[in-house]
Amino acid sequence: MLNALGLLKQRRFLPLFTTQFLGAFNDNLFKTSMVLFATYAVFNDPKMEANFNALATGLGILPFFLLSALAGQLADSHDKARIIRIVKTVEIGIMLLGATGLMVARAGHPSLGIGLMLGAVLCLGVHSTFFGPIKYAILPQHLKPCDVLGGTGLVEAGTYLAILLGTVTAGWIPIEGAAASVLIVALVGWFAGRQVPPAPREGPPLKLDYNPFTASWRLISATLHIPRLFLAIVAISFFWTIGAVLIIVFPPLVKNVLTADERVASFVIAVFSVGVAIGSVVINSMLRGRISAKFSPASVIAMGGFVVLFSFLARTWTPAPPGHFYDWAGFIHQPGAIPVLATLLAIAITGGMFVVPLYAFLTTTVEKDQTARTVAANNVVNSGAMTIGSILVIGITAMGVTPEDMLFLVAAMCLVSAWLAQKLHRACDDEAIGCLPTLRG
Numbered sequence: 001m002l003n004a005l006g007l008l009k010q011r012r013f014l015p016l017f018t019t020q021f022l023g024a025f026n027d028n029l030f031k032t033s034m035v036l037f038a039t040y041a042v043f044n045d046p047k048m049e050a051n052f053n054a055l056a057t058g059l060g061i062l063p064f065f066l067l068s069a070l071a072g073q074l075a076d077s078h079d080k081a082r083i084i085r086i087v088k089t090v091e092i093g094i095m096l097l098g099a100t101g102l103m104v105a106r107a108g109h110p111s112l113g114i115g116l117m118l119g120a121v122l123c124l125g126v127h128s129t130f131f132g133p134i135k136y137a138i139l140p141q142h143l144k145p146c147d148v149l150g151g152t153g154l155v156e157a158g159t160y161l162a163i164l165l166g167t168v169t170a171g172w173i174p175i176e177g178a179a180a181s182v183l184i185v186a187l188v189g190w191f192a193g194r195q196v197p198p199a200p201r202e203g204p205p206l207k208l209d210y211n212p213f214t215a216s217w218r219l220i221s222a223t224l225h226i227p228r229l230f231l232a233i234v235a236i237s238f239f240w241t242i243g244a245v246l247i248i249v250f251p252p253l254v255k256n257v258l259t260a261d262e263r264v265a266s267f268v269i270a271v272f273s274v275g276v277a278i279g280s281v282v283i284n285s286m287l288r289g290r291i292s293a294k295f296s297p298a299s300v301i302a303m304g305g306f307v308v309l310f311s312f313l314a315r316t317w318t319p320a321p322p323g324h325f326y327d328w329a330g331f332i333h334q335p336g337a338i339p340v341l342a343t344l345l346a347i348a349i350t351g352g353m354f355v356v357p358l359y360a361f362l363t364t365t366v367e368k369d370q371t372a373r374t375v376a377a378n379n380v381v382n383s384g385a386m387t388i389g390s391i392l393v394i395g396i397t398a399m400g401v402t403p404e405d406m407l408f409l410v411a412a413m414c415l416v417s418a419w420l421a422q423k424l425h426r427a428c429d430d431e432a433i434g435c436l437p438t439l440r441g
Contacts, residue, residue, distance in 0.1 A: 012142040013151060015195035019084060020135050020155060021162045022189035023091065026182050027124055028166030030098050031056070032269065033178040034117045036170060036262040037102070039251045042110045049252045050397045056121055057244055058390040063125035064132070064383030069215035071130045072376025073208050080134045080141070080199035087131045088186075088193035094123040095186040099179035106175040133375040136359060141199050149291055149360045153284040156356050160277035164270040171266025219377045231424035232293075232361040233378045237385035238417040239300070239355045242410050244386040246272065246347075248393050253403035258340070259320040260331045267328070271341055272348045279352020286353075291360045295353060296421035303350035304414030310343045311407040354421065361424075 008014055035053055043049045074083060098120030105113025139151045170178060209215040247269065254265040279299075286295060317336055320326050331337055362374050396406060 008154070011195070012197055013154075015192055015197070016084075016135065016138060016142070017154060017158055018192040019088065019189055019196060020131075021158045022185055022192060023088075023128075023131065024159045024162035025166040026091070026095065026185040026189065027128070028163045028273075029170050029178060029185070030095065030102075030117075030124070030182045031060070031121065032167045032170035032266055033102060033175065034098075034114075034121070035251055036265060037105060037175060038114060039255055039265070040262045042105075042114070046252050046256045047397050049255070050248060050403070051394055053248045053251060054390040054393045054397075056118060057248055058387055059118055059122045060125040060128075061244075061383045061386045061390070063122065063129045064379045065216070065387060066212040067126060067129045068133070068376040068379040068383065069212065069219040070208065070210060071379075072133045072219060072374075073215070074130070075133045075137055075376070077201050077208070079201065080138045081196040082198075083130065084134060084193045084196050085190075087127055088190040091124075091127055092183070092186045092190060094120055094127060095182040097123065099183055102175050102179040129379065132379055136362065136375045138196075138199050141202065142197065149287070149357075150284060152360050153280045153356055156280040156352070156359070157277040160273045160275075160280070160352070163273035164277070167266050167270040167273060169266075171263040216380050220380060222377075228361060228424060229374065229377075231420055232358045233381050235296070235417055235420040235424060236355060236358050236362075236378060237382045238413055238420065239351065239358075240382045241385045241389040242303075242413050242417070243351070244389045245393055245406065245410055245413075248390065249403040249406050253314065255325070257314050257319070257402075257404060258317055258331070259325055261325040261327055263328050264326065264331045268341075268344060271344050275345045275348020276352035276355075278345075279349040279354075280356045282349065283353040283356050287357065291357060293357050293361070293421050293425040296355075296357060297418040297425065299350045299353040300414050300417045300421060303347055303354065304411040304418075306343050306347040306350065307407050307411045307414065310340070310347060311404045311411075313340050313343060314404040314407075354417065358421070358424075 008017060035056065038052050039049050043052060098117055101113045101116030101120060103113075104116060107113075135155060136152065139148055139155070143151045169181070173181070209218065250269055250272075251265050254260050254268050258264070258268075260268075283295060283299070313336055317340070318334060320330070326334065362378055392409075393406070396409070
């Protein structure tokens with residue numbers, strides 16, 4: 001990984017890394033500020049809190065399902081750096097809408113403010129849909145083959161460190177500060193995006209299909225006939241469904257089970273983010289630059305075990321007196337605080353170790369002119385699975401299932417992910433990466 005860190009000194013990687021880092025920071029600063037405001041200042045019903053978080057998650061995911069196919073086609077048929085510049089320009093307008101929503105909610109009009117903020121979440125989903133395929137597909141075009149896994153690991157680690165900072169910042173600054181910050185960071189991200197070197201189309205011209213449903217179907221059918229891609233995409237989808245469920249249940253769990261305030265809630269979410277970043281670095285070091293899923297099954301099984309442990313720790317937690325919340329000092333002095341945080345960190349580390357090699361598969365098992373469409377196909381399937389996960393949370397919550405019980409569902413999904421990763425490992429060895437299948441269509 002030390003060799004991979006050298007990429008941060010090179011213009012072929014640093015501007016992309018910076019742009020992605022700032023985008024992830026801004027996205028999570030805004031979304032976490034919105035969720036914490038709604039959880040602690042608007043809703044007082046645990047079911048409503050979970051349902052709102054699920055709705056916000058679903059709105060953020062919906063554009064991936066509808067527009068990923070078009071995003072992949074555009075990225076493979078146009079200069080990726082030019083698309084980055086357009087996307088980052090649009091982000092400024094989205095954050096203006098979101099900042100307005102934050103301020104309107106703060107001024108005493110929560111319904112209108114939340115409506116504007118949810119609109120911004122939907123637009124951010126569109127923003128991420130068009131940027132998502134590029135951040136991975138551009139790596140094989142700018143980096144040497146031996147640097148792709150290291151570059152992927154750095155992008156993943158940087159993304160989760162940015163999520164960490166954005167999430168923690170949201171818990172500690174006032175709404176006014178969040179509104180100003182998202183606009184400032186969007187402007188800095190726009191400048192960084194303009195420094196990304198050109199990445200022109202490498203294959204033949206594509207005829208774009210603007211129908212989201214037919215384009216998505218053709219994209220998926222053109223990709224999933226390749227066994228390795230099918231297994232990698234389905235395994236990644238299970239992982240992100242797990243992540244969606246965890247992110248939805250964490251704020252209500254922290255508020256109503258751990259009885260801690262919004263600063264603790266933001267820190268708990270941030271611990272999960274930094275853990276995935278650590279896992280990204282660890283697995284890169286273990287694989288020594290090779291692209292292999294051999295550690296993925298054990299990693300996600302360990303993740304499931306830690307999720308079960310986290311559920312049991314939550315059940316033994318001593319809550320704050322009725323009507324009160326632990327602040328950070330009160331929370332950390334509870335006997336179970338360190339085990340809770342350590343277990344959460346372990347969940348995230350093992351999750352990062354599971355998913356990063358699978359992303360490397362997506363960008364190295366097809367030709368360079370097909371990588372964006374491959375990532376886009378992955379995004380379509382991921383978003384569909386995460387949407388199902390969000391709906392499942394709403395349904396299970398309506399049945400009276402508590403957040404700590406819902407964690408057992410997450411553990412079961414980890415076992416399915418392990419089975420898929422094991423099949424992928426058996427289907428493909430390191431040497432087979434040199435044989436690049438071709439997408440249909």
